[in-house]
Amino acid sequence: TDTEPSPAVRETAESIATMEIRGAATIASAAAEALADQAAAAAEADATASDPEAFRASMRAAARTLRETRPTAVSLPNALRYVLQRMEGDSVDRLRRSVVDASEAFVDQLDRAQEDLGQVGANRLADGDTVMTHCHSTDALACIEAAVEQGKSISAVVKETRPRQQGHITAEALRDMGVPVTLIVDSAARRYLDEVDHVVVGADSIAADGGVINKIGTSGLAVNARERGVPIMTAAQTIKLHPETLTGHTVEIEMRSEEEVIEPGTREAIGEITVENPAFDVTPPRYMDAIVTEHGQFPPESIVTLMRELFGEGAAEPWAE
Numbered sequence: 001t002d003t004e005p006s007p008a009v010r011e012t013a014e015s016i017a018t019m020e021i022r023g024a025a026t027i028a029s030a031a032a033e034a035l036a037d038q039a040a041a042a043a044e045a046d047a048t049a050s051d052p053e054a055f056r057a058s059m060r061a062a063a064r065t066l067r068e069t070r071p072t073a074v075s076l077p078n079a080l081r082y083v084l085q086r087m088e089g090d091s092v093d094r095l096r097r098s099v100v101d102a103s104e105a106f107v108d109q110l111d112r113a114q115e116d117l118g119q120v121g122a123n124r125l126a127d128g129d130t131v132m133t134h135c136h137s138t139d140a141l142a143c144i145e146a147a148v149e150q151g152k153s154i155s156a157v158v159k160e161t162r163p164r165q166q167g168h169i170t171a172e173a174l175r176d177m178g179v180p181v182t183l184i185v186d187s188a189a190r191r192y193l194d195e196v197d198h199v200v201v202g203a204d205s206i207a208a209d210g211g212v213i214n215k216i217g218t219s220g221l222a223v224n225a226r227e228r229g230v231p232i233m234t235a236a237q238t239i240k241l242h243p244e245t246l247t248g249h250t251v252e253i254e255m256r257s258e259e260e261v262i263e264p265g266t267r268e269a270i271g272e273i274t275v276e277n278p279a280f281d282v283t284p285p286r287y288m289d290a291i292v293t294e295h296g297q298f299p300p301e302s303i304v305t306l307m308r309e310l311f312g313e314g315a316a317e318p319w320a321e
């Protein structure tokens with residue numbers, strides 16, 4: 001029926017699922033933009049153009065399609081919640097406008113938050129520092145970029161980040177900023193920590209207890225950094241705060257296909273063994289020195305205060321049928 005998600009919504013959902021669109025912040029802005037497209041499409045479609053209730057139902061269906069793509073980055077449901085909670089009006093035209101406005105406001109806020117947290121994170125870095133990165137985080141890169149713009153000379157040791165090698169994306173971005181990059185395999189990280197002044201990672205979700213959910217390998221890196229005495233920060237704008245963890249829920253860790261781990265064709269030779277491919281892990285708060293947000297930096301144990309302030313009203317699901 002015409003209340004079904006628009007082609008652009010389905011395309012965005014597909015791109016998130018296949019990781020063409022990836023990284024928590026990028027997923028969130030793509031989802032908000034897809035809802036704006038849904039609103040435009042539904043304002044034209046026969047079944048919804050003159051029926052506010054049908055229009056609302058089509059928005060909820062689009063949000064559910066986007067929600068079902070990947071489970072771990074809370075920025076995705078937070079984006080959907082932000083837009084749908086601002087959907088208002090008694091005519092389709094008003095509803096459409098409220099969705100488009102909310103979507104634009106969300107994307108603007110996201111960009112501004114990233115810039116602001118970049119300034120905070122940059123203040124933690126000193127001229128001449130070497131940073132180590134894991135995966136590809138636009139929030140983490142914003143901190144390094146702001147430090148470079150402050151005139152600090154920064155170099156980087158970049159972990160390749162098996163199995164999807166998002167480290168290559170990070171390496172390219174840093175090179176473009178003029179940061180000298182050394183790319184290493186993940187298992188070389190501890191050896192190189194002796195040459196590193198600061199570890200900078202991103203987050204897909206932050207739990208109420210200060211646990212940081214980020215790309216698999218982050219927790220091991222954090223433990224090694226602590227053992228080596230190297231400070232580690234997570235750069236995470238507040239859309240990464242996971243409201244459901246306020247009521248005791250845990251964050252779902254995405255399990256991905258074994259084909260990302262063993263090459264096609266290897267299966268037969270390797271025989272009947274189990275291959276598991278968790279995409280994320282949880283770094284306990286005691287191994288993380290600071291959470292850097294657009295509201296300043298926080299010790300992980302105190303992030304719950306900010307979470308209550310921003311998400312105190314709980315985690316309503318305005319996309320429920």
Ligand code: RUB
Pocket residue numbers: 022023024025026073134135136137138139140166201202203204214215235279
């Ligand atoms: C990406 C990842 C990133 C966070 C933060 O995992 O773990 O560190 O999403 O990114 P994947 P950002 O590649 O599986 O999506 O700071 O850009 O939101």
